[in-house]
Amino acid sequence: MTNSRAGAPRPSRVLLLGGTSEIGLAILSAIGLSPDAEVILAGRDAQRLEAAGKALNRRVTVALYDAVDTASHQAFADGICAGGVPDLVIAATGIMIPQERAEDDVRLAASMIETNFTGHVTALLAFGGHMRRRGSGTIVVLSSVAAVRPRKFNAVYGAAKAGLDAFARGFADELHGTGVRLLLVRPGFVTGRMTEGMTPAPLATTPEAVGAAVAAALRGGKPTVWVPAPLAGLATAMRMVPRSVWRRIER
């Protein structure tokens, strides 16, 4: 960790799980990394990771990482941490498969749960253990407004995000007082590759706006950030809608 001129800590070794994620890369661009910070982009395709590194306009290392290969996650974390425990781990892997496709082929539903939930749990427990032993570090978890209440058209994605959100809150409490911080990020609809072809939902936002909100939240001390901020109020209202009305919402 180094200090910026404003005095906020700047990470010197950063790992992005989901190294081609539009939101993850926007966070990296927004947090004001020092020129000599080490950035590791982890994902399943070396070429795509290298291309993402070029767009970041800085030297990066790429590491092969498959979110659904949960048995490899402890060894993956041990290997990364052997070169230095990251100061910042951003958990941005995710897939969104239309529910009707997951119903036609239930293996797709399993991969959505494994990528969006189980794989985060195993990877973050492994990295969190290393950070805790060192006594410092920050973990950023990309949850979603979808975690608030499942809708009939996204029951599988929503359930995975709800699981991840619950894990992140419990893990944040477990880490409290150890020197390791977990920031939970709940974006709404973010225009980009994952939502391509979908009609933007109310309060739709962009990867850049998520990046800026995460950067601001990292400078502050709150455990959770909604993007955009008014989504927090909308989420409260969403929880209060009667079930008979909620189930009639088509999208």
Ligand SMILES: NC(=O)c1ccc[n+]([C@@H]2O[C@H](COP(=O)([O-])OP(=O)(O)OC[C@H]3O[C@@H](n4cnc5c(N)ncnc54)[C@H](OP(=O)(O)O)[C@@H]3O)[C@@H](O)[C@H]2O)c1
């Ligand atoms: N976009 C939204 O509206 C939205 C809203 C709320 C929350 N989120 C969450 O924010 C996070 C980032 O989303 P995004 O918009 O940046 O999406 P994105 O650009 O599609 O990025 C998703 C990332 O996950 C990686 N990934 C998928 N399956 C993987 C696997 N098995 N192993 C390793 N990496 C894998 C992808 O790698 P490849 O290059 O190999 O595909 C990509 O790097 C996700 O968790 C998403 O659920 C998104």
